[in-house]
Amino acid sequence: MKACNKCGEMKPFEEFYKASAARDGLQSSCKSCIKSAARERHAANPEKNRAADKKRYAANREKRLATNRKWHKDNPGKARAAARERHAANPEKARAAARDKYAANPEKYRKAARDKYAANPEKILATNKKWAAGNPGKVRAKNAKRRAAKLFRTPSWSETEAIEQFYIDCPKGYQGDHEIPLQGELVSGLHVLENLQYLTGPENISKGNKFNPDDWYWVKGN
Ligand SMILES: [Zn+2]
Numbered sequence: 294m295k296a297c298n299k300c301g302e303m304k305p306f307e308e309f310y311k312a313s314a315a316r317d318g319l320q321s322s323c324k325s326c327i328k329s330a331a332r333e334r335h336a337a338n339p340e341k342n343r344a345a346d347k348k349r350y351a352a353n354r355e356k357r358l359a360t361n362r363k364w365h366k367d368n369p370g371k372a373r374a375a376a377r378e379r380h381a382a383n384p385e386k387a388r389a390a391a392r393d394k395y396a397a398n399p400e401k402y403r404k405a406a407r408d409k410y411a412a413n414p415e416k417i418l419a420t421n422k423k424w425a426a427g428n429p430g431k432v433r434a435k436n437a438k439r440r441a442a443k444l445f446r447t448p449s450w451s452e453t454e455a456i457e458q459f460y461i462d463c464p465k466g467y468q469g470d471h472e473i474p475l476q477g478e479l480v481s482g483l484h485v486l487e488n489l490q491y492l493t494g495p496e497n498i499s500k501g502n503k504f505n506p507d508d509w510y511w512v513k514g515n
Contacts, residue, residue, distance in 0.1 A: 295319065299326035430461030433469055441484030446475045448483055455486050467491040 294303045298321040309319040310327060320327065335342045350357075365372055380387040395402050410417045425432045434457040441447045460469050470492040473482025482488045 297321075297323035297326055299323070299330075430463060431457060433463065434460035437469055437484065441475055444475045444481075446481060446484045448485065451483070451485050456484070456489065459486060459489050463491055467493055470496075 294305055295309060295317070296303050297309075300323065302323065304323050306319060308323050308325070310324055311318060312320045315321070322330075376387075437460065438447070438453070438456070441451075463469055468491070470490050471482050471484070472488050472490050473480060475481055475484060
């Protein structure tokens, strides 16, 4: 045992880092005191440390990439499982990270998708078909989004995820419908939650692109 000169506690020798110049071969402060001092220094001058971190990170880039590649090769499936776990633990965060990654280099991801499709189109189509069969609500949400985008009817504040949920929750025998049609005769509605309702297929067809302001005010209770 040895007393730490910082916190004063008696601690086992393993709790001290080595110092070959010291008489007992150990640092005079314990590991946890040294670590908290480093944290304090870092907090006191984050800019300086960020620059140093960045430099260290850049210098080790190749080495790190090689280590990563090797790990992925040695642990097939593990990376995917870890990603799935991260996603399940915090889907919102995972989605945001994926969006950021894509936004930083959209051309790269588009090209990768194109290459993957070109290498095995049947496989991709089969995967997509399987996903679509298992996610009818998401498919409807995607189609509605694409249609609205084509018509420039999606305002920037449109609630993408709430709208997706609206289509997922669509009761059997009903369709998602824009109360005020996206391409109306009198007025065009927006692709926003407020403008969505569930209609049965036949109701939706008979409604077409007609919008009756009186009906709408009645529905809204105005
Ligand atoms: Zn200590």
